[in-house]
Amino acid sequence: MKLLRELMFPLIAVIAAFIVGGILILIIGDDPIVAYKLLIGSALSWPDGIGYTLFYATPLIFTGLAVLVAFRCGLLNIGAEGQLYVAAFATAWVGITFVHMSAWLLLPLCFLAAIIAGGAWGAIPGVLKARFGSHEVINTIMLNFIAVALVSYFTQYHYKTPGDPIMETTEIGGGAHIARMGKFLPGFPERIPLNLAFILALVCCVLVYLFLWRTKWGYELRATGSNPTAAEYGGISIRKQIIIAMTISGSLAGMVGINEVLGYRYRYYDGFSASYGFTGIAVALLGRNHPVGVLLSAILFGMLIRGGIFVDAFTNNVTKDLVDVLQGVVILFVAAEALFRGPFGRFGLLKRSKV
Amino acid sequence: MLELRNITKRFGDVLANDNVNIVVKPGTIHAIVGENGAGKSTAMRIAYGFYKADSGEIIVDGQARQINSPHDAIALGIGMVHQHFMLVSTMTVAENIVLGAEPGSEIALDLHKATTDIQGLSEEFKLAVNPHAVIEHLSVGQQQRVELLKALYRHARVLILDEPTAVLTPQEVDEFFAILRGMRQQGKTVVIITHKLSEVLAISDEVTVMRDGRVVGQVATKDTNAAELARMMVGREVLLRVEKPDADVGTAELSVKNLSVSTSNGTKRVNDVSFEVRKGEILGIAGVEGNGQTELIEALAGLILAAHLTGAIRLEGRDITRVNARARRELGIAHIPEDRHRRGLLLDFSLAENSILGVHYRKPVVSTAGVFLDDQAIRKRAAQIIEDFDVRPTNQELPARALSGGNQQKLIIGREFELHPKLLLVSQPTRGVDIGAIEFIHRKLVALRDAGCAVLLVSAELEEVTALADRLLIIHEGRIVGDVDPKVATIEQIGLLMAGGH
Numbered sequence: 001m002k003l004l005r006e007l008m009f010p011l012i013a014v015i016a017a018f019i020v021g022g023i024l025i026l027i028i029g030d031d032p033i034v035a036y037k038l039l040i041g042s043a044l045s046w047p048d049g050i051g052y053t054l055f056y057a058t059p060l061i062f063t064g065l066a067v068l069v070a071f072r073c074g075l076l077n078i079g080a081e082g083q084l085y086v087a088a089f090a091t092a093w094v095g096i097t098f099v100h101m102s103a104w105l106l107l108p109l110c111f112l113a114a115i116i117a118g119g120a121w122g123a124i125p126g127v128l129k130a131r132f133g134s135h136e137v138i139n140t141i142m143l144n145f146i147a148v149a150l151v152s153y154f155t156q157y158h159y160k161t162p163g164d165p166i167m168e169t170t171e172i173g174g175g176a177h178i179a180r181m182g183k184f185l186p187g188f189p190e191r192i193p194l195n196l197a198f199i200l201a202l203v204c205c206v207l208v209y210l211f212l213w214r215t216k217w218g219y220e221l222r223a224t225g226s227n228p229t230a231a232e233y234g235g236i237s238i239r240k241q242i243i244i245a246m247t248i249s250g251s252l253a254g255m256v257g258i259n260e261v262l263g264y265r266y267r268y269y270d271g272f273s274a275s276y277g278f279t280g281i282a283v284a285l286l287g288r289n290h291p292v293g294v295l296l297s298a299i300l301f302g303m304l305i306r307g308g309i310f311v312d313a314f315t316n317n318v319t320k321d322l323v324d325v326l327q328g329v330v331i332l333f334v335a336a337e338a339l340f341r342g343p344f345g346r347f348g349l350l351k352r353s354k355v
Numbered sequence: 356m357l358e359l360r361n362i363t364k365r366f367g368d369v370l371a372n373d374n375v376n377i378v379v380k381p382g383t384i385h386a387i388v389g390e391n392g393a394g395k396s397t398a399m400r401i402a403y404g405f406y407k408a409d410s411g412e413i414i415v416d417g418q419a420r421q422i423n424s425p426h427d428a429i430a431l432g433i434g435m436v437h438q439h440f441m442l443v444s445t446m447t448v449a450e451n452i453v454l455g456a457e458p459g460s461e462i463a464l465d466l467h468k469a470t471t472d473i474q475g476l477s478e479e480f481k482l483a484v485n486p487h488a489v490i491e492h493l494s495v496g497q498q499q500r501v502e503l504l505k506a507l508y509r510h511a512r513v514l515i516l517d518e519p520t521a522v523l524t525p526q527e528v529d530e531f532f533a534i535l536r537g538m539r540q541q542g543k544t545v546v547i548i549t550h551k552l553s554e555v556l557a558i559s560d561e562v563t564v565m566r567d568g569r570v571v572g573q574v575a576t577k578d579t580n581a582a583e584l585a586r587m588m589v590g591r592e593v594l595l596r597v598e599k600p601d602a603d604v605g606t607a608e609l610s611v612k613n614l615s616v617s618t619s620n621g622t623k624r625v626n627d628v629s630f631e632v633r634k635g636e637i638l639g640i641a642g643v644e645g646n647g648q649t650e651l652i653e654a655l656a657g658l659i660l661a662a663h664l665t666g667a668i669r670l671e672g673r674d675i676t677r678v679n680a681r682a683r684r685e686l687g688i689a690h691i692p693e694d695r696h697r698r699g700l701l702l703d704f705s706l707a708e709n710s711i712l713g714v715h716y717r718k719p720v721v722s723t724a725g726v727f728l729d730d731q732a733i734r735k736r737a738a739q740i741i742e743d744f745d746v747r748p749t750n751q752e753l754p755a756r757a758l759s760g761g762n763q764q765k766l767i768i769g770r771e772f773e774l775h776p777k778l779l780l781v782s783q784p785t786r787g788v789d790i791g792a793i794e795f796i797h798r799k800l801v802a803l804r805d806a807g808c809a810v811l812l813v814s815a816e817l818e819e820v821t822a823l824a825d826r827l828l829i830i831h832e833g834r835i836v837g838d839v840d841p842k843v844a845t846i847e848q849i850g851l852l853m854a855g856g857h
Contacts, residue, residue, distance in 0.1 A: 214727055214728060215726050215727055215728065216715055216716045216721050216726065216727075216728055217726070219708070219711075219715050219716075219728060220715070220716070222704075223701055223704070223712065223715075226701045226702070226703050226704060227697075227700070227701050227702065229697050229698050230697070230698050230699060230700060230701050230712065231701075231712075232658060232680065232698075233656070233658060233680070233690065233692060233698040233699065233712075233713075234680075234712035234713040234715065235679070235680045235681030235682075235684055235713055235716075236681075237679075
């Protein structure tokens, strides 16, 4: 029952977005039914559709979780984008620098590099907020610019293969590669880049859930997000929680680097992120800041990205910008939930204070 | 003058007003009393057009009227002063009063005429308000009179006042009542919503008692008394006095020496305060709100940065001035905060989760591994508190937000009592709590004292501190200005000290 209630509003938002999108498609001069059939059909076909959908969903699960953890502490991490860039570069750097190291050592090192780099980049705005009270939204946005510029610089001037016209580093050592799912799933071709990072993302969903709702640390983090003054009263250090939350958030965002570098391109490719960090905000919002919701909404967004390519190719007028429209409208409706709930919420409040 | 006839109002599945009938006669002061949630504010907000009744009618001057908004109410001569003032603090009295009813043409504001009008009204009703004064420079009592002027300026003939005395000192209350009597003399009608029985008896001509959304009686004030009104409000006999044996006082538990608390801009909110709280006694601190009580309690609870403190706080002789909140709790200090929504509760968390705030990191609620919360232990603890402190509803999965104020307060009190504290800091323990729960909370506090706990009680309710405290300090502008025996001192004496006089 509770789950159903939780699912209702996101579901309404998604359906509403599809209706609005359908009207748009009509205006543009295509058949919405055909377009949507194409969208969903190509996103769920076996094995390519599902494979690519989940592959696109993987970074969004990480960034969605990153936003969720910060949000549960009352923080808005708009910096997942910067955190994942720094982390992806760091993990590639380790893979390049220790190119001949054996997998047993190199792989853990590369994982750690991504997690620590992302965490450190996330911790900066955390520390700034805890120490000086400067707002994390501004600082994370600023750090995005710095991160993007920094990794571009290093790619361009220090780690590019000489003569390569593409902005990408040299390849990482073979020991740092993680297996693609094709290795384990019969009938699932290895050319599909879905890799073990997806499993890692699922594990992270579980871990984030356990951490937030089953440990004392999670309690403190959520208490801080729910009511910082009451948390303080309960003997919780708000400053510490802010730093912890931002660090964990950054680490989760950083794991995007594992999917991208260790599981997909085997090198750092500049500008690889299709705004994963920002879409993560939408994913967390649609997923009601719960790991299960994040997983579901990341998969939905993965479907949209995958299906969008086919809608673009096989309809006359609709382009894959439709996906952006759908995403935008979903978020609009999710954000408007407050509006839907407003009157109910008000009655709820009155009901409580008057009885 | 004003009559509510068969008013019914639902909020969701809650019947806030059930067939309410109230007749307010012209030229009288009419009190509406009831516990929190009895529906008195709802009824009056319907009369003022804030809410629309589901059924029933409002009669003004003998005619049924549609009141769809406060605008309609004002046009019919009904004014309302809310518990929380609605004033722009950086604007002058005159500017505030004309706000929304600006005189002059569409473009030019004729403040001059307004000022003269306000001056006249102020003199007529002896309000002594200077139209040119800026709101933020006025005392709370004066601000309230500005609110009255606002209604009078809009030609209100009926003034509805929602809990008007909550923010006033006893002396200010007396002045305020004098003003109300003056208004009655001038032919105005006053409706006063309150839950303080002494005020009802002091000021009103007639009183309507509400309970559970229904009117349980409308009587002439001269024909009733406090005990009868309390019985009508609660529906059973109520002990209005706190029964307590003499204190069996032990050694000093808490000793505060020359404590000062400054804000970050350097203003001293607590100024060179020294006192002791001994085992087995309740030390009361009386004062008008905002005179440093909040900062004093928070400093003692460890919620104010040590950098903002000077002086020493000792618990059983040990200096704890620089000890943090968590460690202070471990040393045996429990704290019932004045603002339960701000400090005391995680409103979106369940009752179970709220019941462990402050002990959430240690045994027994954390499992042996020291990391995972032990669900069963938490549930057991919550169930214990809910049972011992009669928290309703008893479903511990409900968010704290879903509870009434009284039950939220009982949950907090239960949680803090469960610590078996040596020292209890308690602030406004019964604010917004209904009479039945007040009685319960008072008995619990006395029981804790009798068990040897040192209790420091801050309350803005003078009746409450004088009834509970064994010794009473009076605080004014951050200083302790009086130390009296509550059994001997009169309300007038205490009130005078609270106001800063001697």
